[in-house]
Amino acid sequence: MELLPQATVDGLLIGGIYITIAIGFSLAYGVMHIIDFAVGEWIMLGAFLGYYLNLWSVLDPFILLPAIFLVFAVIGYLIQPLVYRVISGKKGNPVLMGLVFTFGLALMFRGAALTGFGFYSHSIPSAISQDSFFIEMGSVFITIPYVRLAGLLYAIAITLVLHFVLKKTDFGRAVRALSQHREASGLMGINAKRISSYVYGIYVGLSAMTGVIIGSIFTLNAQMGGEYTILAFFIVVLAGMGYLAGVPWAAFLLGLVQSFFLIYLNPSYTLMAVFGILFTILLISPKGLFGRGV
Amino acid sequence: MSEPLLQVNAVTKTFGGLHAVFQVSFHITPGEIIGLIGPNGAGKTTLFNVISGFYAPNKGQILFNGQDISGKPPYKLAVLGIGRTFQVVKPFAGLTVLENVIIASFARHPKRRQAEQHAWMILETTGLADRANAQASSLTLAGRKRLEVSKALALEPTLLLLDEVVAGLNPTEADRTIELILSLRDQGITILIVEHIMRVIMNISDRVVVLNFGQKIAEGVPRDVAKDSGVIQAYLGEAPQ
Amino acid sequence: MKGRTKVLALLLVLAMSVPVWADEARDFFKVGVITSLSGSLATGGNVTKRGYDLWADAVNAAGGIEIQGKKYPVKLFYGDDQSEPAQGASAAERLATQEKVDFVLGPYASGLTLAAAPVLEKFKIPMITGSAESPMIWKEKFRYTFGTIPPVNYTGSAPINTIAGLNPKPKTALILGSNDTFSKATAEAFQDAAVKAGIKVLKFNIVPSGQDLIPYLSAAKAMQPDLIAFGGHDEELIKLVKALNQINYTPKALLMHYGVTEPAFIEALQKSADQVFGASVWTESIKTKGEVLWPDAKSYADAAMKAYNVPADYTQAGSSAAGIAFQMALIKINGVPPLDEKKRDELVDALEKLKVNTFYGEIGFATEGQFYHANVGLTPLTIQIQNGKVVVVGPDSLAESKPLYPMKAKK
């Protein structure tokens, strides 16, 4: 049986999940130049909210997404001034300060989650999380799990919405101005603080929604954050930090690399390959695959 | 006439297809002060960066003391004897004025003690000795420009490239700086200077080189160049016919 | 400033020279507990902690360990190893020197046991670990280190043998393990047993921890393996079952290790957990006769449920049993607290000779060979999740129910 189509489809489906992990993070970096070590913890917290809401309401996790976005967008909006204060300080090294600050946040969130939610792994059941459909064309036979397809569609939808918002709305124009010309945008009457707060809210909300999707495809637990922080870093760097349009391609590339390694090469070396590739790409093109990073 | 100290031969530097500097040639003989002028965006700073090694020329050649230095990194040129200042001053802000100059002195005096003595001497000549222990970031603009010159001088250069060291200073400060430049020439340092203020350039330069749109449009003693129709047009904003 | 410096130096010395008090006479046992209360292994670490706590509570509820007619209660002193070997060694050192414990109940994972054991060896303090199933500990032949749970290369063959005896016999297998000590050893044990049982291993792979295995599995699906056996920890097991459901592949049998007996496995997967096989040495339904504390597995399970409102698994039971082993050995040697070095040496000798029936099964430590000081008194069990319950399905002599086989597709 021909494996190539399946490997490709699997890679793209994984890529879809990766888009959702990284897109908000990339947006936040583009505007605020913050590398948020707590991105995985936002995902984790969102996953837990989804888990408990699902237990309580018995609604499908995909239906719960907007509510989770709202809750976390507000949290992000409220926390942002503190973050802003840290990374816009004149003293010290702002990149480092942001890293260390969010590292502290991540530890706190993880500790709080361990205390509040315990150690166990959970899963958020969705009506579509246990099934798949097939595509058969001659000798080609492809299995596509519904829940993963939904994840990919969600990722594409989010990407398109973000794209639309950034290109077509006043808010989006302000965001782009801010990410491209920080000083000049202030002169143009853009309230950098306000815009940054909105962006941070969007980023936190997106990350939290990602948590719910991950919880229904995989699992969730209080210590899951670290793993997804790594992935988010990886994709964003590959895409070029802050270069939003690069995220989907980087995510798909990463998904495909993983898929092909698992299928055709020694699975043991998958992660090694992934880190090796990140390292190599950074050396060849320090600003990401497209050389468009900030 | 003696051997030229610096010879720029048909140097071209392009950025993404645009010629920032196009086939520029001129030379400097030892002990001269050469003024490099031209309207904004004429390519003066780019040419500076090419001569001091920050950019490698795409075409052409730069000879220093008869030696081909095109494409050599700045830190090698600094040791060979080319000192430069930056238009946007670049002090080591977190360090003291003295430390700033000591760092430059290391090029000729690798021992810390000697470098420090040398640095004191330089600060004395440039008139910054009384601010030696202040943080570089605490200096005024005039002070920073002076520090910029001090650092370049500490290299004990034979050729000094000065990028707008007078612009932005008040008349008294400007006069002091001009005095300093002239005294440096008297010590035998050859100087290539970019300056916006015509009064300064025309007064101190032995010869001037005029750039426009990356090309050399005139060269000669200041009096002649000032009468050149091409130069006048360039400054009035009309493209030469 | 000079004066201030002196004062500071003096304070520093004072602060560091906390008095080392002599070992006072006491009428209770000091028991050290080294386990992972935080860090990446916190899940398992807390399971072992519950096991140790439950034993201590039961002993103290009865007034203590009775030695020559007098009852000596036990008091636990915790050392969190933070899932880091260096902290495990620190914890051992602290319990030995600060708390001066008489004996130690050991860490959850093998690496931590390997770091703590040499320190306890130095202080000659016996340790029994209620978990730590990797074979590597026993190869080191630490005199003072014992374990109540048999290593996975001892238990791993049981479920493979059970499954190989089913009808129709599985002919092919896909075996994989996550790349950590325990999971890798499990997968290797599965592989050895499968080869011996005449099952053809189509693919054997060690995969990085936490990997999304969908591509791997959808490729493996093409080979239609009868048996899929996986060594991994709870979270990875849940992911694997979900991934198999997502690609709609149902092998004839799906085998994992102890993780399937964890409540989280069934809670997270619900119906999908059904018919998954696992390996264990204890379930709450097995028939055992305990001489001390709990008369059988059921009463232990009830006590555990009452105390923590979480069903007990075999790690927890093994941890409680570690306490019992110490308890019985102490009675044998008439060891009254505090135990001095000579007495602790006697305790080790007594542990080596110990044969005791407990709610957990028979405890008896090997004294030579590759299982040195591991408990080989137990019979490895094959278990299966049936209707959300853990049921023993093998070996035949202990089976409570017939294995459900082949696995039914979910749809």
Next chain:
Amino acid sequence: MSRKYLLLILSFGALLAVPSVIHDTFFLRIITEAILWIGLAISWDVLAGYTGYLNFGHGAFFGIGAYTTALLMKLCGWSFFLALPFAGLAAGALAVIAGIPTLRLKGAYFAIATWALSRAIQQVALVMDITGGPDGMRLPTFLHPDFFYYLMLGVVAAIFALYWFLLEKAPFGLKVKAIREDDQSAMSLGLNPTWIKLQAFILSAVPTGILGAIYAYWITYIDPASVLGDLVTDQAVVMAVFGGLGTLIGPAIGAIIIYLFKTYFWAYLSDYQVLYLIILGGVIAASVVFLPNGLWGTISGYLQTRNAVKQKPVPQEKIDKGVHHV
């Protein structure tokens, strides 16, 4: 300045006396580990604080040192002291191989590249047979608390002294700082930034590898998670930032405070096991908000402004000396 020296020498003397005062091997172990963390925090700061490059793969040097020692001792049967320099060499070699390409990167990119590299190295150790894969390696047991205490103290004191000399006294320190402040200007003054940064990278790596070697022999067991995981880097970063970057004393103070704080919570308040994560995280986040220059940076900044009022003008004889030299 001399006051600072005096304090350092006094505390070193006090530390020398520790084993004769404290017979409790647990305390000795705690102090030994605190000293280890001082070494790790200052060696990280050499690159971060002095050159401005945030190395998020610092742990790789530590792990390479640990594994080199373990391999040499186990496979080649070498003695520890024979293996020790090779641990440093291996870390130094890694610094050269990794440094030449990565030091071209800026800011966050450098941070993430080094972090990815350390992850890749961890994966290598996980899949190789010779390193025992996930099982790790056990070293010959030599449990002598005083030996390890003095070894750690001696090595870290030597590292500290070396750094002090090179970074605060010798020309190298000023050159490194020049590159941190403005590498363009530094280049125009005859400094080769790549070479100087590489030297700083090696200077940061070699001692870290040696500390890894001591750790391995001391703890007797290493595995990819413990010596090649994120812990070493994360903790060193937090300590250095908390204490104050770009100095040697700051990270050392940060290391002591954070380590003792963590250990105190760990040893005596273990029942609140996860609480310590929350508190540690809170302390870190708060210190960044309220002490952006770190503890030492804030203290010395305060002292400086206080002294600045009393500061004397430049001594005339110094100027005379300079002029006289002409």
